[in-house]
Amino acid sequence: MKYSNQTRLLVAVDCIIFGFDGTDYKLLLIQRGFAPEREKWSLMGGFIQPEESADKAAERILQQLTGLHDVYLEQIQAFSIPERDPIERVIALPYVALIDIEKYQTQINDDFHARWFTLKELPNLIFDHNEMVEMALNRLRYKAAFHPILFELLPEKFTLPQLQAMYEGLYDTKIDKRNFTRKVLSTKLLKKEKDKDKSSSKKGAFYYSLDEEHYKENFTNIHNFIPKNEIPVGTE
Amino acid sequence: MKYSNQTRLLVAVDCIIFGFDGTDYKLLLIQRGFAPEREKWSLMGGFIQPEESADKAAERILQQLTGLHDVYLEQIQAFSIPERDPIERVIALPYVALIDIEKYQTQINDDFHARWFTLKELPNLIFDHNEMVEMALNRLRYKAAFHPILFELLPEKFTLPQLQAMYEGLYDTKIDKRNFTRKVLSTKLLKKEKDKDKSSSKKGAFYYSLDEEHYKENFTNIHNFIPKNEIPVGTE
DNA sequence: CCAAAAGTGTTCAGCGTACACCCATGG
DNA sequence: CCATGGGTGTACGCTGAACACTTTTGG
Missing domain, CATH: 1.10.10.10 (Winged helix-like DNA-binding domain superfamily/Winged helix DNA-binding domain)
Structure with missing residues (x-):
């Protein structure tokens, strides 16, 4: 049985992955290998699969990119305006991840052309990803003031x-x-x-x-x- | 153009609507007129429509039920485990709403059989709605300690x-x-x-x-x- | 021996908390 | 006139902020 006459949508998880190298905060970005916006930098993301929750999807995606699991992951507010992805409507559930930059294994990410960017030299990202980063930073600043998440x-x-x-x-x-x-x-x-x-x-x-x-x-x-x-x- | 080979899902917004009558906190619930869980109490919710964002959907749903707009609405964490709705997979974006209970207009809600319940006498709700209420309350207690939202x-x-x-x-x-x-x-x-x-x-x-x-x-x-x-x- | 970073204590102000009495009024 | 709830001030302790000198050691 299904709900009838309702529109089904793609739902994606995007990971805003922060690291700290002793001097600067860095964000892990990937270079898209496919259209739209081929070659532009973007957050690592992926669609939620039929058998997984959003949290699981975020863990999977983070693991794909970094090889890491059991890291700090926190969901922030959904991005949902219909036009945010030009190809097709996608609802994005962004996750903030904090990882020990030393544990990040370079070899893992080769498929994705991943690179760390300091926050000051962030490139323009696809879609609304810059906004997501902004929101994530805000949350981070707020939450870190009261909880020991930066550890x-x-x-x-x-x-x-x-x-x-x-x-x-x-x-x-x-x-x-x-x-x-x-x-x-x-x-x-x-x-x-x-x-x-x-x-x-x-x-x-x-x-x-x-x-x-x-x-x-x-x-x-x-x-x-x-x-x-x-x-x-x-x-x- | 579309993304190919990806599963599209229903995405719903559920409103956790709090009021206060001078003595008690109340939650506005509706009695479902349709299966599954017909006659059981539930949060007011609805699917996100093709042309609206989640925020807009929440406003629309709140307005349908209460006649109110311009009320405090805040999105909390998505509920996304695949089995949460027995009919079909639905990702829920819950919104906390705070409304002046006096402004709530009884005549509007007749279609939905809405009723206020004090928090102490909440019925069992469908699906994971009790959990959502719990999470909403938690958020409320946390946030209200620092921000004047209760006003x-x-x-x-x-x-x-x-x-x-x-x-x-x-x-x-x-x-x-x-x-x-x-x-x-x-x-x-x-x-x-x-x-x-x-x-x-x-x-x-x-x-x-x-x-x-x-x-x-x-x-x-x-x-x-x-x-x-x-x-x-x-x-x- | 000196430059450079690490480590350590004290003072003060302001905030947060505890606490109790008088006021206004309708019945 | 009195019971009921409304309104107000003060004293104290603790926390948070400001502040400067000594220690270590590689070069």
Whole structure:
């Protein structure tokens, strides 16, 4: 049995994949190998298949492109105006993904001609993908102010200066080192390691890693890592 | 031209319509006049039409049921598992609507057998609609802690005790009258009226109304109407 | 030995919270 | 006149913000 006299539509999932390389935020884009907009850059996307949910589709697509699974993925608002894709109407469910840029495996993506772009040098994207990125960034800035999601962007072991640089980069601001350290450590989300990263200073900075236990359990807690007046006027 | 070899799906919008009657939060439900699940209660929904966006579809559906337009409407996460509708696969885009219960016009809804239910006496709903309501409530509790969205539930003129009751109801808690008043007034979102509501006390409580200017402009600001430890561990 | 980044404590202001009494009025 | 709900002010603690010097070590 079916619902009669109703129009069925294509539904796609598009992944807005963010990474952080220690200095800049990057977005993973692919170069389309097919029309329309052949050769133009675009988010990695795909149609929802008959037997999968949107979440599964997003995981599948991310995995196809990056080889990664079990990454942070969050759905944002659907894009649905009828004209958004010139070929045919497609409803897009965008997902924000945060991945540790070091885990991204180059060999996987060859089919898609994927490349990381820093946010400052984003090309024009197809359709409304620039808008999606904008919306995703907004959400990220809003949510990261209260929840420890940015930690997803970091490698296993990272230093506090690195972490701080990530926050400073996202909000394009400077944060006081002492206050930042105190706040982050007070959440008990981090474990101090024994060794240091000497790559960016002579003294070396201690590595930290996520305390998985506390991380999951405190994930939704409201923290306060960045100064109030830097928190964007939110989309949530 | 079309995308080939792809499955097209039905996409529906479902409206989770909240109201507040001065004492309780209510949800507007309809009784299905058609199979499947005939006679069971459900959210008001409808398929997205070829020429409309999801937002427009939500507005249309809300308007069909309530006669209202220009109401608070916010999309939440898509529900997309393939089995969620036994008849045929349907992807649902749920929208949370907040309406002034007094503006709801009874005559409009006759076709749908609509009825308000308090949140405590919600019936079993079809499909995954109970889940949607749950998710909507969660979002509401989270967002209302920081943004003045609950004001949408109030009539033109309302009193501070009414407003407070609304917040207390949503978080199922008691709030200190003095602190609440101070916080709310400090936002400058309200204009004090000259007259009083005497319906619930002999002394009477002054009416307030929204200061439209400031309301829109401060809407996304982060306020702090309810005590910290009452804010739910958030979904956002 | 010096440049460069890491690490660490204290002070102060403002916000958030707790708390209790007087006011106005209809019955 | 009194019961009921409305309206108001203050004191305190804690959190968030501002701020500067010492430590380490590779070159």
